[in-house]
Amino acid sequence: MTETVVFEARDAEVNYLNADYGVRSWLFTKDHKRIGLLYLASITVFFGLGGLAALMIRLDLLTPAGDLVGDDTYNKLFTMHGVVMIFLFLIPSIPAVIGNFVLPLMIGARDLAFPRLNLASWYIFNIGALFAAWALLAGGIDTGWTFYTPYSTMSSNSNVLSGAFGAFVTGFASILTGVNFIATIHRMRAPGLTWGRLPLFVWAMYATSIIFILGTPVIAITLLLMMVERAFHIGLFDPALGGDPILFQHLFWFYSHPAVYIMILPSMGVISEIITCFSRNRIFGYSFIAASSIAIALIGFLVWGHHMFVSGQSANASLIFSLLSFFVAIPSGIKVFNWTATLYRGSVSLQAPMVYALGFIGLFTIGGLTGLFLSTLATDVHLHDTYFVVAHFHYIMVGGALMGYLGAIHFWWPKMTGRLYNETLARIAAIIVFLGFNLTFFPQFVLGFLGMPRRYHVYPDEFQVLNVFSTAGASILGIGYLLPVLYLLWSMRYGPKSEANHWGAVGLEWQTSSPPPTENFDHTPVVTSEPYDYSEPVEVKRVA
């Protein structure tokens, strides 16, 4: 991808991690790489919290009587799970951690366009997140992550205000990240790095940033209006006060459907990077994959009404939203087909990131196809608000987004830390996650078709068998998630040192040392060829 950059001259021992020590050097850092790691630390904590709630939910659902926790506690648990996983983990996951770290490296930049804004976004995120976490833990919230009115404004006796405020605040962190990425991608690309040569991960980040900027203000306004009604009884959504409860749903989903693409688009970008690297092949259909990211981001704004087919929305509106929802299926399909075709006549090696990537394709395919059931009007009427929906969006958001995130962590870990993890353990973990995930969520498709509504903690006896399968799967899945935490932490101290380009990849980020120096590159790289050009054997540069 670039002219060979020579490293010998540089003192490879000084890098962004050891250039400076002490808490202050981290808390006041303007280095995108360090901020990426700060985000990593924050969201890992929240992932643990959300995971714990999930564990409690699954344990409670082992028995039809729901005898582990009480009604209200259960409602608070699934709200905590949803709010934490969506607002505090999935939305920032790849953009704020991986994007922050590798985006400037990938385009040959020294940092993001606005480093101070970047640090500010981390602080804002944490302030909002801690606020939300406090609301969720001290007393809890029982509205579900969707905050549907008028339940949230007039009926719920829980900490809705502070929780919604927390989510509201974290939105600003998203907006700052989006602004930063767009400015950086436009202004700071290395010489020769034309739009047609941009890595697909960068295209995905660009598409995601569009949603951040266009969508997040809407959820901010929506949550604010909801808080106003709850606090001051100004009639906006509650019909008893002259409001319209369906209006809330329109506003909420106008953001929250595109938010699904905030979670999945970055993962799709990651998969394009991994698939090419581990098949030593050019990406199949570069422009189609890049364009499909943008198409998903844009069409994604026009499909929100498919969450409302049985809400009382007019039949005509439902018909149009159904039609538009099918349009989103096309670019998603294009990506899957192109990734598959990329393997053709490549040189495929199944290292850990690749195992995650292949797992992603499998789970995302199922998640995407089951989306068809829900955009189809007649079947959605039956499946809406059942476990079918729960299974579907977990296939997309956990099977898809989280597999992509884990794939990204494994792929760029040697770059981020300069250390290698245990490859065998990592592959085993990826397989455990894949199997555990399917055992957890596949039975839920059947449960949904049988008619088990979501958010039910007591349920009729005939649904128990499938729930037991699901809970068993969840415990396997839990082990699959715990393993990487352990061996990755281990590798930070005891792992063997990584070469600059551990995987022999062609991306610019691999052309500097691992971990990179604070300023990323000794010399600004010059790009002379298309991305994913594996026609020349990539020489693995040894730094240490």
Next chain:
Amino acid sequence: MIGRFSLLPEQASTVAGQVDTLYFFLVALSAFFSVLIAFVLFAFVIRYRRSRARKVVPTGGGFLALELTWTVIPFILVMIIFGWGARVFVTMRTPPDDAMQVYVVGKQWMWKAQHIEGRREINELHVPVGRPVRLLLTSEDVIHSFYVPAFRVKQDAVPGRYTSMWFEADKVGEYHLFCAEFCGTAHARMIGRIVVMEPAEFQNWLSGGSGSGDMLAEGEKLFEQLGCRSCHQAETGSRGPTLAGLFNKQVQLADGRTVVADDTYLREAILNPQAAVVAGYQPIMPTFKGQVSEESLLQLLAYIKSLQGPKAAGADAAAGSGKAHAMLPVHGGQS
């Protein structure tokens, strides 16, 4: 039936079979594509696995014909699915004219139903087999959703407005009724059963019970008590427009809008009269908000809907512009 484990849900309505046919078509399609992709993926991984023996000749790059193939074929497929789903959906949303009307109110955390004939029930709904039933739904508090998996139908019950759904049970038995929209503490306990009975048995059941008056009689009583009659007389020149034959007709409002006098309009006209003043009348009607419960409101509606003009059948002239000729209120069956 309730309580038996199965991998397939019971089919007990006329629409259930249609939904399932489409569902299984989608299952087959998804299985086909999942297996196809998995197969090709595995085949490529094995065939092109990295080995020192084989020299790598990178390909990739793309191939326009292939891109178009996997853009156009899925597009055609999803359009077929859309059309099919839309067709069944329109059926699900279009109740037959002869549907029997039942009024349902959701509240935290129970379902209350009343039949025109007066029988009321909680967390149960008795219906006859082989006859279309239309439910008019609302909620007293938050949003609920009336869900009968065996019928493959679901509709949210939204406070402040009416929504409707219909089904025709085609199998006698008892089926789950769930609240599908999260509504608070005991959401999972807001369940009940649908009892589908033979028509004769149903008639029998209908005439039993607590002995409360039928909905029209109750509605008429309210109509008197609340003083509706004093303005909405059947004669021309009264202070309010006549209500006879009004239901489902076009109404010209004072602010220039033309609306259809459906359930939601009538509800609005009673609770928030200033928002829906009929052209040619003074905005003098007081609000009845807070004075009538949701259930009483439904009785009042049932009564108003039963008021038919002699020419109601095809008389567009009577289309309640408020200047319609006097018509004596007559107890019609259902509107």
